[in-house]
Amino acid sequence: MNKITTIVFDLDGTLYEDTHHFHYYADLLKNKLTPEKQKAFEKDYLAVGAGKHTLMIGRVYDAEQDLILAHRDGTVTQGWTWTGEEVPKERLANLYAEPLQFDLLNMLSIGDLWWVPVSIAKHYGLSSEEAYHAFLQTREHMMTDDFLLEPLVEFADVLEKLHTKYKLILMTNSPQTDSDVILKKLGFTSYFHDKIFEANKPINTADRLAYISQKHDVPFNQMLSVGDNYINEILPAARLGCKSICIDPNGIFENSEATHTVAGLAELAVTLENWLLK
Ligand SMILES: [Mg+2]
Structure with a gap:
């Protein structure tokens, strides 16, 4: 395995x-x-x-x-x-x-x-x-300070544990300036080993994953893609042979190419804990 x-x-x-x-x-x-x-x-x-x-x-x-x-x-x-x-x-x-x-x-x-x-x-x-x-x-x-963002505590705990044992990479379509502020508000700034902004998913998802694979010397089958957008983060990753977790509040993607689907962040925390931290 x-x-x-x-x-x-x-x-x-x-x-x-x-x-x-x-x-x-x-x-x-x-x-x-x-x-x-x-x-x-x-x-x-x-x-x-x-x-x-x-x-x-x-x-x-x-x-x-x-x-x-x-x-x-x-x-x-x-x-x-x-x-x-x-x-x-x-x-x-x-x-x-x-x-x-x-x-x-x-x-x-x-x-x-x-x-x-x-x-x-x-x-x-x-x-x-x-x-x-x-x-x-x-x-x-x-x-701005008007926009308050609180992390989900269970998820923040899991992310903190994950970052000491796994290489964590952020890949977002959003620009760096505001993404960095959001990470800071969440308290996640120090958890990522690499960050890709303005990723242009889904058009460039596969290219970006190939770039990560090369740069960090990791085969696709050792990579896990986690996201709430099936077309952007799950399907292209699955096609390359990566594992995936789809955040799927509407239960649309249960019988899809996603390795796991979860209803939200609380369930994501439990799934990551059971799969990767036990
Ligand atoms: Mg998203």
Whole structure:
């Protein structure tokens, strides 16, 4: 059996599970729309939160076609209009003959809560540039003293123990400046042996993991990838032969390529403890 020696952690939604900032982000996006559209945005955002919208975690928003898609490993299996009417199979087959290629502008994989408000805003006509600006404003807000971030104590204890026995690597799509502040707020600054910022997951996940493998001289089968975004952190790692733990509060990925799925940070702490510290 191959022993894990190196653990690659995502940051947001993985090292902490606060969700206030998503509402802050949603408000910024909403306020860039016209008043009528703000009302519609609000309604959709609440409906998604209540699980009463076709848009949901695990699906895809195609901003160009304004369609919501379900897929299996990139192959479209079902599609809906924004209001939830199913798209005929023939039209789907014409539009999506090839597996989906996700990007950060038009083919949005709703892998975590960052992607919900931005998809809604794009549906109501917000440009990618304005959306990115709101994202940066949110990250800035997260750096201020107004934004309180408390680590989950059980998880912090496990992380502290892990860092003395394993090589821990942070890999996030977020920029270094605000990520470092978040790590500091959580008290995790000294736990990581290496950090990769602006990782451009999922497009570059495999390249980054190959880089880690080379730089730290560790084969893929000794690496564990931990994250809350299946497309970004789990699937590409599993394809390379890494082990993985998917944080999956909605229970979507139980029968997936993830080695383990956990509902949240508390269960993640227990899983890591039992697997790697006993
Ligand atoms: Mg994340």
